[in-house]
Amino acid sequence: MPIARRALLAGLGTSVLAQPSLAIPVRRITDSRAKVTADTIWPEAERCFAAGGMSLQVTDVAGEVGRAPSGRPVFKGLAHGAINVVITDFVPLEWDQAHGLSGLTTQYDGFHLCLIAMRHAHGNQTPFFSVNTVVHEILHVLLGDIFQPRPKGADGASREWRIDWFATRLWLFGDGAEIRRQGSSYFARLNPGPGPL
Numbered sequence: 001m002p003i004a005r006r007a008l009l010a011g012l013g014t015s016v017l018a019q020p021s022l023a024i025p026v027r028r029i030t031d032s033r034a035k036v037t038a039d040t041i042w043p044e045a046e047r048c049f050a051a052g053g054m055s056l057q058v059t060d061v062a063g064e065v066g067r068a069p070s071g072r073p074v075f076k077g078l079a080h081g082a083i084n085v086v087i088t089d090f091v092p093l094e095w096d097q098a099h100g101l102s103g104l105t106t107q108y109d110g111f112h113l114c115l116i117a118m119r120h121a122h123g124n125q126t127p128f129f130s131v132n133t134v135v136h137e138i139l140h141v142l143l144g145d146i147f148q149p150r151p152k153g154a155d156g157a158s159r160e161w162r163i164d165w166f167a168t169r170l171w172l173f174g175d176g177a178e179i180r181r182q183g184s185s186y187f188a189r190l191n192p193g194p195g196p197l
C-alpha cells in the first residue's frame with residue numbers, strides 16, 4: 001500500500017538520519033591508459049554506502065598506472081589523507097599473478113590504495129559471494145585489513161568472507177553501524193589530531 005510504504009520509508013529515513021554519519025574521503029584516480037570507466041558500478045557503491053549512513057566524498061584526479069624498469073607498478077596521482085581508488089583495466093601483472101583479480105587493496109609507499117580492475121570488476125551479484133568490487137575494496141580499508149599483511153590460505157579466505165559479509169549487510173539491509181565504527185577508528189589513525197603538548 002502506498003501510504004504504508006511511505007510511512008515505512010519515512011521511518012527508515014528517520015533511522016538513517018539518526019545514525020552518526022561518516023564521510024569517506026576518496027581520491028578517484030582514473031588511469032589515463034584505461035579503456036573502461038567505473039560508471040557502471042560506482043553509483044551502486046555510492047548508494048550502498050549511503051544506505052549505511054556513509055558518504056563517499058570523491059575528488060576526481062587524472063592519473064596513470066605504469067611500470068618501473070624493475071617491473072614494479074608505478075602510480076601517478078596518489079595522495080595521503082584519503083583513500084586512493086585507482087580505476088584501471090587490470091591489476092598489474094606483478095600483483096595479479098594470473099588470478100584475473102577484480103581488485104586489490106594495499107599500502108603502497110605509505111599511500112592507502114584500492115585498485116579497481118574494470119575488466120573483471122562487477123556490481124552486486126550474489127549475497128555473501130559476489131558483491132560490488134568498489135564496496136569490497138574500500139571495506140578492506142575501513143575495516144583495517146590494510147594495516148595487516150595479507151594472510152594466505154584459510155586465513156586469507158576468511159578475511160575475504162568477512163568483507164563480503166559486511167558488504168552484503170550493507171547492500172541488503174543498509175546496515176553500516178559496525179563499518180562506521182571501525183571506519184571512524186581508521187580515519188582517526190589516518191589523520192591523528194595534534195598530540196599532547
Ligand SMILES: [Zn+2]
Binds near residue numbers: 136163
Ligand atoms: Zn578482498
